[in-house]
Amino acid sequence: MLRHPRRRRRVLYGIVIATLLLTSALFALIQFQPRQAFAYFSDRHSHYFPTSISTLQPTSTSVDSATPTLTPTGTGDLQLFVEPAAGEQVILDAIHNAHQSVWLEMYLLTDNNSIQALEDAAGRNVNVRVMLEQNPFGGGSPQATLDALKAAGASTEFTNPSFKITHEKGMIIDGNTAFIMTSNFTYSALNGKNREYGIIDTVPQDVKEVTDIFNADWDRSTVQLSDDNLVVSPVNARNDLTTLISSAQKSLIVEAEELYDTNIAQAIAADAQRGVQVQVILPTPQKQPDYNDSGITTIKAAGAQVKEDPQLIMHAKMVVVDGKQAFVGSENFSSASLDSNRELGLLFSDPQSISTLQQTFDQDWTVSNSQIDTGYRASSNVSQCATV
Structure with a gap:
């Protein structure tokens, strides 16, 4: 039996600390889950989005239970992602990890997280340019969204009125990666029950011409196309x-x-x-x-x-x-x-x-x-x- 008060306190403190360390270690072991590559997405693009895309967890939703669990898809300069399995994270990560520019030409932009990501990018001096269709069918005016983006530092425009509507769903990241998609940036498309597909394209000729299209539409001019893709x-x-x-x-x-x-x-x-x-x-x-x-x-x-x-x-x-x-x-x-x-x-x-x-x-x-x-x-x- 320990009779010296200081020695007894030191022993008790040691027991308490050891117990806390053991509890923390056990909790960490229980909580630990190894990360895996994102379903429907290849880690070939981890050098463009270094912080997270190649280590995302697949999004599981009951509405997409019929979608197969596949190995990451795409080779070389093209990658495919599938909604609703991919969710909004593939889009958010691209915007969050942009270093120089995010240019968006879109029919509908109503997803709050996507809007916030664009505002955050503009706030860290990324060149954010957004064009939205002025009169989407049943979608309401995008004026408030454009005003909020502009207040955050983005450049904004309505799309070229020479077209009946601009129904494009395109995004360019840092001038070297083009997103060519079926999906608007809406909750239904990125978090709901839509079947959508998206291509992430780093083929230089493709990206150049998507950029040329964006600039022509921004400037209300025409563009000469030579890319057969x-x-x-x-x-x-x-x-x-x-x-x-x-x-x-x-x-x-x-x-x-x-x-x-x-x-x-x-x-x-x-x-x-x-x-x-x-x-x-x-x-x-x-x-x-x-x-x-x-x-x-x-x-x-x-x-x-x-x-x-x-x-x-x-x-x-x-x-x-x-x-x-x-x-x-x-x-x-x-x-x-x-x-x-x-x-x-x-x-x-x-x-x-x-x-x-x-x-x-x-x-x-x-x-x-x-x-x-x-x-x-x-x-x-x-x-x-x-x-x-």
């Missing part, structure tokens, strides 16, 4: 997409929000008529008749298979031909989108990215319902219906 409305989108679809020999898969352009529907039908396996996933209509009914009728009569996704909001614009060539972009299959709007998409042949598109499509196809009812509804407004 870019699909740009109203310049080459109709020709490029028709050519891509018509090149199919064995298979054609499509996920689209809108399918009522006559020429595109006829090109898809021609594929089916010559024996190409054609599979198309469209949104489940919110009311009848469905504005896609004319296109559905055309391609189904030729032998195409058509389904409607009941779980996700099909806002994607994606085509894969023969498992070898693909398109992802903002273009819908409508005359306004192809001929009158400002839109931006990309043609590519990256095997891993295409594999992810195919696997995601297969999962969506499995849970989708066969389309049955048709009843064509003509409408002059549905060409601008992308509000999510």
Whole structure:
């Protein structure tokens, strides 16, 4: 038994400290979870976003339970990400880790976290330039958002009024990385139930021309395009997409929000008529008749298979031909989108990215319902219906 008071106190203090250290160590072991690469995203781009993208945890949501868990996708200068699995973090990290510039040309910007990230970037002297569509269909005026960004130090403009609308979803980071997406920066697109795709492109020629398009739209001028990879409305989108679809020999898969352009529907039908396996996933209509009914009728009569996704909001614009060539972009299959709007998409042949598109499509196809009812509804407004 210890009788000396000081010695007894020292022993007691030692026991308390040892107990605290042991408790802390056990707690750390319990809480520790090794980080893993982000689902649908390759760590090849960790040198562009050094702090977090290559170590993000996949976002798990019940609405996307059908989406396959894949190894990171993309090789070389192209990377693909898939929503809603990727969530908003891929966008936020790109903005947070920008060192020189963030330029955004977008139809809708309403996601609070994205807006805050842009304001923060402007606050640390990153060159932030934002162009938003002045009159989005059903989306409300973006004036308050532009005012807030401008107050934070960003440069802002409405998009070029020479186009019917600017429906592009594009972002350029530090002049060397272009985001070409189907998704707006909204809660529905980045945190909700939308099926969306995005390409992160560091091919120098692609980035240069996306930058040239941005500058031309900012300055209200025209741009000369020479990059065959870019699909740009109203310049080459109709020709490029028709050519891509018509090149199919064995298979054609499509996920689209809108399918009522006559020429595109006829090109898809021609594929089916010559024996190409054609599979198309469209949104489940919110009311009848469905504005896609004319296109559905055309391609189904030729032998195409058509389904409607009941779980996700099909806002994607994606085509894969023969498992070898693909398109992802903002273009819908409508005359306004192809001929009158400002839109931006990309043609590519990256095997891993295409594999992810195919696997995601297969999962969506499995849970989708066969389309049955048709009843064509003509409408002059549905060409601008992308509000999510």
